Amino acid sequence: MAQEKQYIVSTSPHAHSGASVHRIMLDVIIALLPAVAASVYFFGWQALRITAVCIISSLAIEAISRKMMGRNLGIGDLSAVVTGLLLALNLPPSLPSWMAIVGCIFAIGIAKQLFGGIGYNPFNPALVGRVALLVAFPVAMTKWNDALNPDRWSGLAWAVDATTTATPLGAVKTALSNTGVIPTDLLMSSKSMINYMLGDMSGSVGEVSAIALIIGGIYLLWRKCISWHIPVAFIGTVAIFAGILHAVNSDTNMPISFHLLSGGLMLGAIFMATDMVTSPITKKGMLVFGVGCGLLTMLIRRWGGYPEGVSFSILLMNAVTPLINRATHPRIFGHVAKKAKTGVNDK
Amino acid sequence: MTTAILITAFTIGIIGLVCGIILSVSAKFLAVKEDPRIGEVEELLPSANCGGCGYAGCADYAKAIIVDGAPINLCSPGGADTLAALGKYTGQEAVAGEKMVAVVMCGGDNTKASKKFQYNGIVDCAAAASVAGGDKTCSYGCLGYGSCVRVCPADAIEIVNGIAVVHPELCISCGACVAACPRDIITMTPASETIHVFCNSKDKGPIVKKACEVGCIGCRMCVKLGGETFVMDGFLAKRDYSIEVADEIIVEKCPGKCIVNTKQSKTTGESV
Amino acid sequence: MNIVKALFKSQGGIHPKYNKELSRDKKIETMPIAPLLKVSMSQHLGAPAKPLVKKGDLVLRGQQIGEAAGFISANVHAPTSGTVKAVAEAPTAIGAKIPAIEIEPDGEDKWIDGISGIQDWKNADNKELIAKIAEAGISGMGGAGFPTHVKLSPPPNKPIDTLIINGAECEPYLTADHRLMVEHAAEIRTGIEIIRKILSVKTVRIAIESNKPESIEAMNKALADIDGDVEIAVLKTEYPQGAEKQQIFAITGKEVPSAGLPMDVGCVVENVGTTLAIQDAIINGKPVTERVTTVTGNPVTSPKNVLVRLGTSYTDLLEFCGSTKNDVAKIISGGPMMGFAQPNLDVCTTKTTSGLLFLAPKEVYNYESMPCISCGRCVEACPMNLMPSELSFMLEAEEFAEAQELNVMDCIECGCCSFSCPAHRPLVQHMKQGKAWVMLQRRKKQ
Ligand code: SF4
């Protein structure tokens, strides 16, 4: 049949803010660039290698699994890049590439696509990847490089494991269990504090430089990709909890600054816990979520078997996110409490 | 490490055990007494739970057979086997009802029917129909957004070139699609019948003609030629399936080209 | 008379591009009568009116041609003098087909005899005034079209203490109300005084968004010497500050209860256009036969604020404003946030036509139904504090009863959620479907 010119008809509204999933993911990537740059500076080739491997394999796995599951959405929404990048930032720089790929398979193939793809995954894919690797390869996953190792640019040090050390948190925890007190030389001097801020310490690819992560966080806040609720509640809870412990017994408890800066807290609180899909929608829920993450992190760090608890705590809170959402529904406009409704609220 | 794992496994095992005991005990005590025959009849049904029999599911139908003495030939997915088994069980005579299949009474696919506008929104017929009256120029035709496809338990419906088409050999006559269609286009018809009026438009001829190449223009030709087989409902011809089509000449004569014998038109895409 | 800032800030809301500069400074122009007028019997919310004339009848301007059918309905009058060509179904802006009276104007535009106002309205009986308003067929001219005489007769158990005159015009693009305030402030003032008398309220607030300094000034001038508690309340420029419930909250801090009406919190809200129509009916005795509407959008060659007769087709309306340069992809009756997209220009102007908007292809965005990424932007934007993400998820799965539990009926269809959604989900369409389902259940129960 001959067709006349057809206009587009849809329900209202006919205007849009212009926001898109693609743009949000791009913003997260931009926000992560300082952290990536810092890690490359501190760990050299290794950091670059892990990052590249994770991003490329994530994209590939995303494409393959989408095809397999017959989802026709392209990989253009960049969410796979974000997942790959975040996973890389959570891995030790010296991890063999093939293990990183296995991590990506867990992250994208299982944690994300098996649950229905973007929007449906209950757990943060990057963290699932990381925890899966931690369980599967506990040795490789806890082998840390020294930052600023002089060899970091020598040759293409793909598989060379440079001098390995423990992370600051790990070192303290080991010393603590051996001697019962925190060795004073590991405690924060003002010099080491600055080092920790900048990232001059051992740790996973992306967690070391608090400054770079905070810069990224500020960018995300400015772009309204995250709200302050989760990071502030998370970090605040850790600070208060650590402060109380330290005040009670400073021999066996690390100072606040050490807790805040020496582990994966900044990365976790700013980038991992704020993942939109797996964190609560309501503001109140975000606060609950942040506080929960903070409490669990401190419980694990202080009393648990692992020196670090950020990943586990976020994953555990992911599991209760639907509950938190349900419990924190905002009060709907016009659903006034009985009292206010009957009482004439004239002033 | 190993002890931790053991402890965890043990704890979870205990919890599972306790829950299991509670469940089985409560199942014993809270069980509703039911005629055991209902369960047995249910066993004979295919558990498709399609609702085609008019009951809420196989269990409900089984209950109806035992308690209310409902006819035993209502289950179409089960076919002859189920009927025979039911007949044997109840001692009733197993007389098969005629198999019914769903037919989408619209032939206005994208090549034949025009559209008023480009719809953008939820891919669902009811949703599309509520936006400016649906994008099809004809306000009676199949919208092709597949609400029926999604409810069909047998995957018997396909969208072909913008309209829904039922594959009769797959249809289990549950009627889910009939209920899902916001335009009431889908009709249950006897499976043996292959001549239908593929139009649902009650509009007058000129309006129909503007909207679609294969619409019923209400010319009454079929009524004249086919006698009682066709009846007029306003400006729309309908088949009376209780009377067989005596002369297939009408298929060729229909000026609106909307009376089609699905047996012969395998290639035209109207139906299979 | 004071100009004050609105005290309260309702939750949610968005800041779309307003694009009002296209027509903001264009004086209202009177459009010549079109060669054929199709006056729909559904010009308002509620039951369509009953046609009173038949083919071949001669009608005069202001002659009643449709009679209110039921309590919530409104009279319809001939917009000009001429011959009735047909009484036939015609499409309305929402896509329904409703009987319309086609009038071929005779060009004389002769008023019906006996048009007279109530000059001494100050001492007139309220019943008489309300009857006059009902007779004139006035219904809300902001967009919803609620019959005004019903609004002005609240039951005795609902005392009214505040009258709000809605000049917010928060919909992007539209400027008709703005122009009315700038050019007809004095008449609007009289309208306000009439409504104030009918409702015998003391407190009057004129709500105008802060992005309309000219309207504020014009109204301020016109109202300078008015007695009593009358204030211009300047609202923050934010969509949807013009929505009744949000506006009442912004000004009084009171929340209209769920499923309730403004009168439940002692308020009546009237749009400035309606206020003007009331003035016209009482002072001049004229029923509604025309309205001011904004024809706008980037593709329109000369966007205008047009005084147009009811029943003028959108085609004629556009012609009066030039034509459309380059491509048009979407035509909207009303504003971009709550207006209705049109398949063509066949629909005719009614009392609720607040604007006619044309969008170019690149201004149209597509709904895509990507999965929700739980970003929470819709929750933040919803002025009713609903959880659109969750509701749409349920409604997508056709869990209507659950959505009803979660108060889908409280949705005002403002569109803030869809506007904000990065996944381009058709949230409002889901809400509409959910609400339609609930309404259907209610009707079934009756
Ligand atoms: S359309 Fe409804 S759900 Fe969406 S923001 Fe407006 S009131 Fe909230």
Ligand code: SF4
């Ligand atoms: S704005 Fe869209 S993507 Fe974000 S929570 Fe709401 S529905 Fe989901």
